[in-house]
Amino acid sequence: DGGITQSPKYLFRKEGQNVTLSCEQNLNHDAMYWYRQDPGQGLRLIYYSQIVNDFQKGDIAEGYSVSREKKESFPLTVTSAQKNPTAFYLCASSIYSGANVLTFGAGSRLTVL
């Protein structure tokens, strides 16, 4: 079955550590996205990528970095510069960059201790 796989599902991190969240899709979608979800905030866009080797900042990119070396993969690194990294992180994809429908992964819960 086609879909988006995010790992790990739960992750604990000490302050000052970088962590990388994995996102893999087998939908052959061109565009991929990272969102952050916090209570009372809804989903906020961190980064998005329309094609391989290209990505753009979203609304809250500070303290995060991404890469898009393969069409299937769009990992997100939460750096120590992110002031409040505890959140639920969602990866999504769309068939092309102008498509309105997103398919989401199951999410990764990051907790900073």
Place this chain on the structure above:
Amino acid sequence: QKEVEQDPGPLSVPEGAIVSLNCTYSNSAFQYFMWYRQYSRKGPELLMYTYSSGNKEDGRFTAQVDKSSKYISLFIRDSQPSDSATYLCAMIRETSGSRLTFGEGTQLTVNP
């Protein structure tokens, strides 16, 4: 001020009730409107998709858009315990590609 406002609830109803979920928005450039359903600790899944004003029905679900009032609604008829989830409205400007703007979600519980 948020571009999209959604009452976070929580909303609790008995099984079989009609549920009304709503969002208001401030930017008239929004053209495409969606409702996503998110079960606890899962990713959102697309429930309904509408373009511009009007109604769209899919089984027990009806999505309604009123652009003149900048107001969208999702109605659930004959609600079931399996409908218990968080419902997120989302919308896109004509020119923003796939950059969705989300409401914060309404948490719904349907009690058997």
